[in-house]
Amino acid sequence: MALDAPVERRDEVQIAMGNGNGVAPSQPSRPAGRPTAAAAAAPYADRRLRLNPNADHKPEDYSDVRGEYAPAVYSALERHLPPSLIDADRDVKLHFMRDILARYWPQGERNKVQRHREYRQRILHLYKPLHEELYNMHPSVFFLPTFLEAVRSNTEECFRSIMTEPIPGVYSFAMLQPTFCEMLLEEVENFEKWVHAMKFKIMRPNTMNKYGAVLDDFGLEAMLNQFMEQFIAPISKVLYPEVGGGTLDSHHAFIVEYGKDRDVELGFHVDDSEVTLNVCLGKQFFGGELYFRGIRCENHVNSETQHEEMYDYTHIPGWAVLHHGRHRHGARATSSGLRINLLLWCRSSVFREMKKYQKDFPSWCGECQREKRERQSQCVKATKMAFLRGSGGAAI
Template sequence: MSQDGAAATATTTASATVTERVPAAVDRRISGPQPPANAIRNVNNNNGSRTDKSNSSKNGNGALMPPPPPPSQVLPTDSSNRIRLNPNVDHKPDSYEDMELELGFSPLLFSSLERYLPPALLNASRNSKANYMSQILLRYSTEGERNRVQKHKEYRQKIISNYQPLHRELYAMHASNFFVPSFLKAVSENTVESFRSVMSEPSPGVFAFEMLQPRFCEMLLAEVENFEKWVHETKFRIMRPNTMNKYGAVLDDFGLETMLDKLMEEFIRPISRVFFPEVGGSSLDTHHGFVVEYGMDRDVDLGFHVDDSEVTLNVCLGKQFSGGELFFRGVRCEKHVNSETQPEEILDYSHVPGRAVLHRGRHRHGARATTSGHRINLLLWCRSSVFREMRKYQKDFSGWCAECQREKKERQRQSVAATKLELLRREGEAAS
């Protein structure tokens, strides 16, 4: 809970019929503060800026609003200028990173959304496109949500204004110092073959690979410990990563948001574009980055759940520990989140420091008890606003939900069987 009184929304659970090795309910793992279900309304969750020196105007309730565009930049809003259903994949969008304060939304969201603009607007000025997209986003954002976003920004600003970082080099993306050479080479080549060359796939849709250098892991662990020491000394009440973890810290909240944005945009999105296209892997535009801590004096385990993400990166930072294995039990849509696990979906995975696991957020999983030592993991929940908006209008998720796939195959089998019976009936009638 923040000093401003913001609280994480309680999780919702439902009964489940799953294997006996899995708890009886799947938890919709939710970050704090809880993002709304609507994709566009979700874009500012956990995306407060590092500084807030903007002169942007505010509405009567204190929420940051983008300044009105000059008359010459007001764009038409008739039907010819509606957002496109499919993106223009050949269009190279502008960067909006330097406009974050006046826009009030994540810059990555604007770059992602730009590909969906109508053709007539793609070549407009950057300010014109930004104002046009802001108008759209504000129509999706309620007054209450804008207030929550503003309070979260103020909460972050209080931390960043007072906390002194231990390792400032962590706050910018220095890829050669962060990642192992094999991972950098694979991302640089950016092909299915290059990714496959450094990854194993112990179960369909779960990818494991060497990612972080030991030195980076050590620095990030030290930075987190330094932050928690500051929290303890100042008695500052912080938001924990989600409703399931009582320990850990949100990295975005004390200044690491820009670095994690780069991690998602330049390293995770290229991989997700290849392996998770059906859940918005190519349009990831926002994230929630945090560390979780497990041990006898920390959180011990983590219940069976799905993440509030399209794609999740989970990297073990250390330290020495035993236990704490991840268990995976298949990908499910909301309707089938508690359906039975099939034998081929069962995977237990042991963490190794520096090694990453990448999977769909809807891949049901949990963590077994850490029986000794201290285990700390870096989590990056990557989200696609476009995918979440499109998902509202979908009823069939057989492209990625294993239970939807099974139901679809069963319907097809029944249809074929019914057709055969009808043909046999007609043949029998003709013969008689």
């Protein structure tokens, strides 16, 4: 791709992926109900699940079934079985459902999730938190009163009253209490010291960082889930409805660290999220600006940047930037000091599932919009020409 400014030249926009964050894959290798050759040979494999559950059917008891899926998954899925199968033997139904689930979530992925689960368990068992109060949600300790008031009011007008929107889709606002930032920085430092002392090998936040830590891995997952559900989802529901902002249901939360002996800059990329919250926690630094270059769908991720899409944001401790996950961005070099940011990649499984069946262009992609405008303008020109020719060239 050719980007406008040489400093951002990269071969391709990268898609930053979370490392083993324990989330079931959003893109199954094959949609359920479309069998592989091997599966097609199995009995019932040609039968499709019902789109709507049979509410009158009473599912079997699967409480004795062990494995990755909770018994409730089988009971719920049973209501979707095709009519010819719904009254079959329990074992036949279980076999059929296991086959579907295995195709939706392949063995390799399941093993990865299992290994990650064990990794987390080991940390949770051994790591002693420094600030216990961080592990439960305390809104008035964590957030600034202005932010809390806006969330409590829960109206678009109130959200916008505390924010600036320097370019469409990027919002910045004062969010975190300085004491919360300090405590979180100390907790991360404490965790890293512990990791070092234990000679523990930790997983980094994503494919693009060599430093930093995943907060969900050392006990902060439940608190950060509340953080997303209670304090980000109400906002994203209003500001990002077109990308599932109202149906956020999982997250990947981590810390990135830039400066001397840390990562220096971050390449041009899009996040593996629907909505990203990026908050600077400190400490003191120069540089590290976040540059934005337009929102793009998969088909246009490497298309050119328009002038009006270019924007550089300077981080301020305690301040948040909220943006669309597919808003192309990168971070310039942190030239001195230490910059530590909290990242919350918020995801919507509903949006990801719906996207697979979407045929028309996504309304949120800057390049799709530009192409549409271009087509419309060509169409208007052609109509005008035809009209002029028809009216013998008289001025209109």
